[in-house]
Amino acid sequence: MRKLLAAAVAALALAGCSTGADQVDVNNGGEFRFVAGTPAGEVIAVDERASAPEFSGTLLDGGDWSSDELSGDVAVLNFWGSWCPPCRVETPEFQEVYEEVADQGVQFLGLNVKDQQQLAQAFVDNKGVTFPSLFDPAGEVALAFRDYPATAIPSTIVLDRDGRVAAVFTATVTQADLRSTLDRLLEEG
Known part of the structure; x- marks a missing residue:
């Protein structure tokens, strides 16, 4: 031993x-x-971005979901768990930003990992989250993003309109940093 x-x-x-x-x-x-990780508020140069992997799964509410649904929009992918203290701080802030930019071609998707569905749903309900979350208890989607540190919780990956990774955050993301990143990507047209 x-x-x-x-x-x-x-x-x-x-x-x-x-x-x-x-x-x-x-x-x-x-x-x-x-x-x-991408420094706060910075975006990966367009010519250095790699395509995000395709993925799919089941939403917390039971519906099917595919990454094809992100096509043409800027997307914020947030890997979280109900057991994660920084997620408790970050999630309500993400909800506020989501409400501000949802009609501007920005989608948010939570990716709940290593959790129980009942606890994950209670977390979403308690935090008033209205954007969808995939239930991924085995972390299969995080493994699809294995070329990025999506297995660190929380992690946030921001995709440009072409489905390429434009920013990677491996810690709690502030509203200011998220807004700055989204503003830059939305300006790209």
């Missing part, structure tokens, strides 16, 4: 040394290399 524990600790130490404490290094075959 001690040998197994020692091997696990050594593997973690080596993994931690390979990328440094302040960055993530993920590679999807050379097409896109994720090094760090």
Whole structure:
């Protein structure tokens, strides 16, 4: 048992040394290399954006949903869990921004991961969230975004109108940062 524990600790130490404490290094075959989250309020340059993966699933209310529904709009994808303290702060702020921009060609989609449906629905009801959320307890959609750190909760990925990743936030996003990012993407036409 001690040998197994020692091997696990050594593997973690080596993994931690390979990328440094302040960055993530993920590679999807050379097409896109994720090094760090997008700085607050900044957007990835148009010529450096990679297409988001296609995904689908079941909404918390039981309906079917596909990423095709985002076509032509700017999209905010927020990976959250009812058990996540930063999500409790961020979610009501996302709802406020959503209400402001919903008629401007911006869609919001919550992606509830590693949760129980009853707890997730209670969270949405309690926070007054009106934008849809996929129920993804196994984190399958987060795995589809494995080239981005969507498995860190909360994470927010913002897509441009062409379905390309334009910003990646790996921590709580403030309203100001979200608005700034959306304003820049909406200006792109």
